[in-house]
Amino acid sequence: MSASALYELIGYLGSGLVVASLSMKSILRLRLVGLAGAIVFAVYGLLISAYPIVATNLVIIGIHVYFLNLLLGSKPVFTVLEVREGSRYLEHFIEHYIDDIRATFRPDFHFEPRSDRYRAFILRDMVPAGLFICDLDGTETGRIQLDYAIPAYRDLKVGRFLYSSNSSIFADPSITHLESAPGTKAYSRYLERIGFQPVTGADGRRTYRLRLADLPSQAGRAGTNL
Numbered sequence: 001m002s003a004s005a006l007y008e009l010i011g012y013l014g015s016g017l018v019v020a021s022l023s024m025k026s027i028l029r030l031r032l033v034g035l036a037g038a039i040v041f042a043v044y045g046l047l048i049s050a051y052p053i054v055a056t057n058l059v060i061i062g063i064h065v066y067f068l069n070l071l072l073g074s075k076p077v078f079t080v081l082e083v084r085e086g087s088r089y090l091e092h093f094i095e096h097y098i099d100d101i102r103a104t105f106r107p108d109f110h111f112e113p114r115s116d117r118y119r120a121f122i123l124r125d126m127v128p129a130g131l132f133i134c135d136l137d138g139t140e141t142g143r144i145q146l147d148y149a150i151p152a153y154r155d156l157k158v159g160r161f162l163y164s165s166n167s168s169i170f171a172d173p174s175i176t177h178l179e180s181a182p183g184t185k186a187y188s189r190y191l192e193r194i195g196f197q198p199v200t201g202a203d204g205r206r207t208y209r210l211r212l213a214d215l216p217s218q219a220g221r222a223g224t225n226l
Helices: 003-022 027-047 051-073 088-104 158-162 185-194
Strands: 078-082 117-124 127-135 141-149 177-180 197-200 206-211 221-225
Touching: 003 027, 027 051, 088 127, 088 141, 117 141, 117 158, 127 158, 141 158, 158 185, 185 197, 185 206
Parallel strands: 078 221, 141 177
Antiparallel strands: 078 117, 117 127, 127 141, 177 206, 197 206
């Protein structure tokens, strides 16, 4: 392969990475893939002595590094915002994200207001980044109906805060375990990363179970009501 052909391939690779970054729903992935594309383009510009391309992409690299530092370097503030039964905002939130919820997390999810159903938004720097719905039927086990993070914050720390001893959601000493149906493959992998263990439920179906005493501690902010 000639040098010119190799340089051209590097240029196409940089273009592909930039285009791919624009399709990312996750802010973190957008920044990481965009950074990789800008680096490849800067190398391409150096190889063909196109210094305006190099200069432009060095600026883009700086922008991506700056925002990645904000995302990963700064410590986000999480807040648990409990939602009262009949909340119109909750209904609109679920309606807006229902297709993504079913495609990514729980294909069988159907929201039904109930008095024994705990509902809370997980706010990241006061932005509703996740929604947690769990049935509390008076037993020692809370049954998760939905653990959802919106696409923009799916790679961040919502889940790790939720399942920490400082989230305030699981402060009731009578609840010792959580259970969740497997959902999609991606959701099952997420549960396992959090610490849930696959077990066989009383009905013979596979489920995931977490002992609350095993929750790690993580800095956060106490809950409030909406």
